[in-house]
Amino acid sequence: MKTTLEFCDHVLVVRLHGDLDHHLAQHVREQIDSAAATGSIRKIVFDFRQVSFMDSSGLGVLMGRHRLMEAVGGSVALFGVTPRMDKLLTMSGVKTIIAVYETQEQALEKGAAQ
Amino acid sequence: MNEMKLQFTSQSQNEGFARVTVAAFVSRIDMTIEQMTDIKTAVSEAVTNAIVHGYEDYPGYITIECCIVGTVVEIVVSDSGKGIADIEQARQPLYSSRPEMERSGMGFTVMETFMDEVTVQSSPGLGTTVSMKKKL
Numbered sequence: 001m002k003t004t005l006e007f008c009d010h011v012l013v014v015r016l017h018g019d020l021d022h023h024l025a026q027h028v029r030e031q032i033d034s035a036a037a038t039g040s041i042r043k044i045v046f047d048f049r050q051v052s053f054m055d056s057s058g059l060g061v062l063m064g065r066h067r068l069m070e071a072v073g074g075s076v077a078l079f080g081v082t083p084r085m086d087k088l089l090t091m092s093g094v095k096t097i098i099a100v101y102e103t104q105e106q107a108l109e110k111g112a113a114q
Numbered sequence: 115m116n117e118m119k120l121q122f123t124s125q126s127q128n129e130g131f132a133r134v135t136v137a138a139f140v141s142r143i144d145m146t147i148e149q150m151t152d153i154k155t156a157v158s159e160a161v162t163n164a165i166v167h168g169y170e171d172y173p174g175y176i177t178i179e180c181c182i183v184g185t186v187v188e189i190v191v192s193d194s195g196k197g198i199a200d201i202e203q204a205r206q207p208l209y210s211s212r213p214e215m216e217r218s219g220m221g222f223t224v225m226e227t228f229m230d231e232v233t234v235q236s237s238p239g240l241g242t243t244v245s246m247k248k249k250l
Contacts, residue, residue, distance in 0.1 A: 021129050
């Protein structure tokens with residue numbers, strides 16, 4: 001899995017490419033947490049358009065980053081999920097704590113960094 | 115009946131190998147992309163459980179047996195790891211015996227949602243066998 005990080009003011013955009021499973025989740029987690037450790041990030045936006053597969057390990061990454069942002073009064077959003085990933089997000093309850101949008105513009109605009 | 119058996123070491127890089135191999139085996143049946151994704155996801159969950167909880171990241175072997183009977187796919191994932199002391203607790207949504215690893219605790223729930231039938235047999239100290247069925 002390739003991960004690209006982009007910073008825009010207090011927003012960190014995480015672009016994921018490939019399979020998000022247990023094997024690759026740790027790498028993704030470390031990259032994001034290292035970037036967020038600067039202390040200025042208040043919102044993390046995940047770009048899932050190039051994610052080909054996700055299992056519950058991916059849910060763990062999202063829930064962990066939600067806790068990270070919640071601790072500093074921030075938020076997490078994501079966009080570009082497939083219907084099957086959406087099903088995972090719904091049945092796990094992740095959608096009740098993390099906003100899921102169709103487009104990057106919506107994810108960046110709505111629920112702006114607090 | 116068509117069947118296959120696959121055995122590999124409990125390394126996390128084998129999670130992708132396992133789900134892609136099972137997907138390739140069952141792909142001879144007509145199914146939708148969504149059904150294929152369901153099977154891959156369930157296999158990934160069972161194999162990850164074996165690596166993370168069965169062997170707790172120590173080396174061991176994981177075996178997958180898969181058979182196709184008509185339009186029913188049956189997949190059995192087994193390990194010889196530490197086993198599960200309380201299966202009912204382990205199957206509860208959001209429960210994880212290793213919360214420090216930031217596990218979502220949704221592995222069994224995902225398997226139950228994406229497959230038609232999931233049964234778990236386990237003996238502490240001897241290992242765990244997860245059997246799953248999906249009718250296509």
